[in-house]
Amino acid sequence: IAVSVVDDAVIEKARINDILDLQTVVPSLRVSQLQQSGNSTFIIRGFGNGGNNIGIEPSVAVYIDGVYRTRAAGGLSDYADIERIEVLRGPQSTLFGKNSSAGVINVVTQEPEFEFGGLVEGTLGNFNQQILKGRVTGPISDQVAFSLTGSYNTRDGYVDNIETGSDLNDRNRYAIKGQLLFEPNEDLSVRLIA
Numbered sequence: 001i002a003v004s005v006v007d008d009a010v011i012e013k014a015r016i017n018d019i020l021d022l023q024t025v026v027p028s029l030r031v032s033q034l035q036q037s038g039n040s041t042f043i044i045r046g047f048g049n050g051g052n053n054i055g056i057e058p059s060v061a062v063y064i065d066g067v068y069r070t071r072a073a074g075g076l077s078d079y080a081d082i083e084r085i086e087v088l089r090g091p092q093s094t095l096f097g098k099n100s101s102a103g104v105i106n107v108v109t110q111e112p113e114f115e116f117g118g119l120v121e122g123t124l125g126n127f128n129q130q131i132l133k134g135r136v137t138g139p140i141s142d143q144v145a146f147s148l149t150g151s152y153n154t155r156d157g158y159v160d161n162i163e164t165g166s167d168l169n170d171r172n173r174y175a176i177k178g179q180l181l182f183e184p185n186e187d188l189s190v191r192l193i194a
Helices: 006-015 019-024
Strands: 004-009 029-033 039-043 060-064 067-069 080-091 103-109 117-126 129-139 144-155 173-186 187-193
Touching: 004 006, 006 080, 019 029, 019 080, 019 103, 039 060
Parallel strands: 060 103
Antiparallel strands: 004 080, 029 039, 060 067, 080 103, 117 129, 129 144, 144 173, 173 187
8 A cells, every 4th residue: 555644744845735635646546626615525546436426435435533424525525634635545444444446535633632722824916816714723731632623715717608798617615623532541532623
């Protein structure tokens, strides 16, 4: 099995904003977004299936924090708390508990921390692009920590529909994620993500 691991330093340096940008740093990975994000397709080593039918289960499985996403669109989001992304090439019949004939993209986000911290990141771009991401983390008690992450990503469309006068391919995404980490002793760790 060939594995590529992209950590948070590479993600920041390469300006990877979402999983679509991952193909710029992972060899043999191709990501295509067709009419909408729900029609995205992942291809590893030339193997994958078409993304124009959202009823087809993908050949490349996407996992986020160990949870399988049945559709590729579930893996498309703006993250402010990525620890690493693992791309496993080749069939993964038992490793992740899901028979993935072409490979796996495994996104691992940061756990809450027991000391206060955070980050805020903003980006402005052409076509009125605005990206804002933030994360705050810290302890609630000696055994419970939290983190709260949010993102806002908008951009005007860059294709003009001459019949209606509207822009196509615009982007309007926002997300919020909360986590609780409960560690009553060294042998037990419970992580809740919503």
